[in-house]
Amino acid sequence: MLLTYIKGETPFPKFSATFMLDDVIVGHYNTETKNYVARGNTTNEDDVVDPKHFRAISEHLQNHLTDRSSYLKPVNSTEGPLVYQLMGVCELFDNDKSGQLVTKGAFGGSTTDELRFFDDKFTISYDVNYTAQEMKPFLDLTTWRHKHLYYPACITTLKNYLKIRGTQVNRKVKPRVRLIQRASSDSGGSRLSCLATGFYPRHINLTLFIDGQPVADHEITGGDLLPNDDGTYQMRKSLEISAADKHKYTCSATHLSLDNTLDVILESEEYVETPS
Structure with missing residues (x-):
């Protein structure tokens, strides 16, 4: 109330x-x-x-x-x-x-x-x-x-x-997780965004990894929990990377609707979802 x-x-x-x-x-x-x-x-x-x-x-x-x-x-x-x-x-x-x-x-x-x-x-x-x-x-x-x-x-x-x-x-709706890389005209590099959307309940752990290690919090922007029109939620975390960056990036999501952690791996400009 x-x-x-x-x-x-x-x-x-x-x-x-x-x-x-x-x-x-x-x-x-x-x-x-x-x-x-x-x-x-x-x-x-x-x-x-x-x-x-x-x-x-x-x-x-x-x-x-x-x-x-x-x-x-x-x-x-x-x-x-x-x-x-x-x-x-x-x-x-x-x-x-x-x-x-x-x-x-x-x-x-x-x-x-x-x-x-x-x-x-x-x-x-x-x-x-x-x-x-x-x-x-x-x-x-x-x-x-x-x-x-x-x-x-x-x-x-x-x-x-x-x-x-x-x-x-009490319903459980699985998140749709994507790892998106878009060119940034300002820096010449790109913005890497991990997006989880369509999940319920609202609590979710969303983590960006670089070569298997968590990215430092001060390097990440976003992370706010936002509502969707259908009563589910979304969260986005972003990171700026250089044009010459050759690291391997992974977005990891844990949620009550998932039996295992959901990992989205970015290699070059492609990504794959793999349960771990």
């Missing part, structure tokens, strides 16, 4: 709430109609969430973001809107055992507070100079809401969504 409160004039809603199952957006809270709206559903999801719970939680957190933002001051006195965000994550283990609930607040790009709830125990840290008088009512109310409202609602919704979206988030 990701909530955003904006203080100031922008074309965006003052308050918004997005709900995700792992990395798949499953719904959002409409502040005008005060309803939960499912997104991308291919089956009937009317019974996945409790409308009253989601409305109550969203309204509570909207009030919380509004109230807490009054205590926060920007680091630099600049004009423009101020953004306060809250992220809440609850976990479910493979054995169907409920995990922890973590909530983090952020203002101006920096974390302001973090709360963890697990086995009826709370830990909290904050980077704002609250007085004890300000903190006590906040902590008392937050503790009660996490234990009796947020945590059970999050775990129940998570279990319900896994019943109908489990196949989607």
Whole structure:
């Protein structure tokens, strides 16, 4: 769950709430109609969430973001809107055992507070100079809401969504890996790019080798994980090489969908894929 409160004039809603199952957006809270709206559903999801719970939680957190933002001051006195965000994550283990609930607040790009709830125990840290008088009512109310409202609602919704979206988030899609060499007009050499695309889940290890040894990180550009339109991901790592370069380059990919490491070898201007 990701909530955003904006203080100031922008074309965006003052308050918004997005709900995700792992990395798949499953719904959002409409502040005008005060309803939960499912997104991308291919089956009937009317019974996945409790409308009253989601409305109550969203309204509570909207009030919380509004109230807490009054205590926060920007680091630099600049004009423009101020953004306060809250992220809440609850976990479910493979054995169907409920995990922890973590909530983090952020203002101006920096974390302001973090709360963890697990086995009826709370830990909290904050980077704002609250007085004890300000903190006590906040902590008392937050503790009660996490234990009796947020945590059970999050775990129940998570279990319900896994019943109908489990196949989607547990799927494994193999990456398509290519090693591409293109001439660079600026340097007279070429750019070597290792591209892995179309894979799911998002975690992948992509490594460039030169003569069997990993290329130093400071020589590589790219490496950002990017989404594809179909819900899969892509990653590209590139390296500049000279025109006289005679080394042997390999791109190696490891992913949950692969039984073995996938190696793509570049020799001259040709490449071959070989599982290792």
